[in-house]
Structure formats: structure tokens, C-alpha cells
Amino acid sequence: xxxxxxxxxxxxxxxxxxxxxxxxxxxxxxxxxxxxxxxxxxxxxxxxxxxxxxxxxxxxxxxxxxxxxxxxxxxxxxxxxxxxxxxxxxxxxxxxxxxxxxxxxxxxxxxxxxxxxxxxxxxxxxxxxxxxxxxxxxxxxxxxxxxxxxxxxxxxxxxxxxxxxxxxxxxxxxxxxxxxxxxxxxxxxxxxxxxxxxxxxxxxxxxxxxxxxx
Ligand SMILES: [Zn+2]
Numbered sequence: 001x002x003x004x005x006x007x008x009x010x011x012x013x014x015x016x017x018x019x020x021x022x023x024x025x026x027x028x029x030x031x032x033x034x035x036x037x038x039x040x041x042x043x044x045x046x047x048x049x050x051x052x053x054x055x056x057x058x059x060x061x062x063x064x065x066x067x068x069x070x071x072x073x074x075x076x077x078x079x080x081x082x083x084x085x086x087x088x089x090x091x092x093x094x095x096x097x098x099x100x101x102x103x104x105x106x107x108x109x110x111x112x113x114x115x116x117x118x119x120x121x122x123x124x125x126x127x128x129x130x131x132x133x134x135x136x137x138x139x140x141x142x143x144x145x146x147x148x149x150x151x152x153x154x155x156x157x158x159x160x161x162x163x164x165x166x167x168x169x170x171x172x173x174x175x176x177x178x179x180x181x182x183x184x185x186x187x188x189x190x191x192x193x194x195x196x197x198x199x200x201x202x203x204x205x206x207x208x209x210x211x212x213x214x
Contacts, residue, residue: 036110038101043073044088045098047117055119056097063132071126080115087120095120 056079058066065077067084074087081102089095099116103109124132153161 037106038103038108038110040105041086041100042088042098043086047099049099049117050094050096051114051116051118053115053118055121056115057121058124058129063129063136066129066133068126068129076120078113078115081113085113085115095122 056076058076061076061079066074067076068074072090074090075084076087076097077083078085078097078100081100083100083102083104085097085100087095088098096117096119097115100113101108102111102113
């Protein structure tokens with residue numbers, strides 16, 4: 001492979017050259033016989049191989065599972081194996097996850113992840129991702145606050161509140177006007193004091209002080 005930096009052991013070439021059928025055979029072998037461990041993930045690959053699985057849409061992932069801080073070295077959390085995997089081909093036509101094993105390098109067994117070489121669909125710009133990440137962080141922060149958030153309204157209550165919010169000033173005035181006669185009647189009733197009823201235990205009032213003098 002001219003131009004590409006030589007890697008010890010030529011791992012990349014070996015892995016990329018493997019036809020899809022042999023991987024089953026290889027992983028079965030890895031369990032029974034040799035037990036090779038997971039290889040370190042390459043940052044970039046040049047293989048033309050593309051996974052038959054549908055492309056991974058960025059918008060379908062959590063913003064915190066995508067890292068576009070360095071647009072030339074992006075990575076994301078593979079949904080199949082749950083680990084960070086570099087995206088290769090940033091300067092070529094197709095971008096995809098680098099081929100990778102499912103577990104930690106040199107620790108886990110060398111089991112090829114099915115999302116190896118899977119294409120990436122850029123349905124999100126870097127600023128959009130940044131915004132989504134910021135929103136998610138804010139949202140998480142608000143969840144950790146000690147303030148108790150009000151319970152969500154039931155659909156019926158929600159509808160009532162919406163209807164109330166949509167009322168016009170004219171409508172509100174008409175409602176008040178409709179209720180005013182009843183308010184006036186209630187007030188009038190309150191002001192009527194039954195004759196002869198006076199509080200039995202109240203103190204006497206100094207009547208002379210209440211006289212208005214000019
Ligand atoms: Zn994976």
C-alpha cells in the first residue's frame with residue numbers, strides 16, 4: 001500500500017483483505033483455539049469495503065455519542081458494540097466507521113463488530129451537533145437541580161389551559177360582564193344586616209368619638 005504509513009504486523013492490510021465469509025470462521029476459531037485479542041482501532045483506513053448495513057444517521061445518535069470537535073478526526077459511539085470508533089474517509093467521497101473489534105484493544109477477544117465499515121449519513125451539520133450537545137448538557141443540568149418541577153398536565157387540563165391562553169380580551173370582557181349581575185347581587189345581599197342582630201359578646205363602642213364634628 002504505497003503512501004500509507006507502515007504499521008507493525010501489517011494489521012490493516014490483513015483485516016481489510018479478509019472476505020466477509022471468512023470472518024465467521026475466524027471468530028469461531030478465535031473462541032476455540034487461538035483466542036487472539038482485539039486489535040487497536042486504526043484512526044483511518046483506505047479500504048473500499050463498505051458494510052451492507054444501512055448508513056448510520058448522525059441525528060439518530062445521542063449528541064454526546066458523537067465527537068466532531070476535530071472535523072478531520074471525528075468519532076462516534078458504535079451502537080452495536082457501544083465503544084468509540086473513529087470515522088474514516090473525511091476527505092474522500094464516503095465516510096464510514098473504521099473496521100473494529102467489539103471490545104477493548106489487547107483485552108477483549110478479537111470479535112469483529114458488524115458495524116465495521118458502516119457508512120455515515122451526515123444529516124446534521126457541525127453547528128447543529130454543537131447546539132444539540134449544548135442543549136443536552138443544559139437539559140442534564142436542569143435535571144440535577146434540586147427544584148421540584150411541576151407534574152405534567154393531563155391532556156384535558158392541557159387543553160383547558162391552551163383554550164384559556166387563546167382567549168381574546170373582548171371575550172374575557174364579555175365573560176366578566178355576564179358574571180357582573182351575580183356579583184352585584186351577592187354584594188347587595190352581604191350588605192343587608194338582619195334587624196335586631198348584634199354581636200352578644202362584643203365590647204361597647206365609644207359612640208361620642210364616632211360623631212363627626214365640624
Ligand atoms: Zn462496533
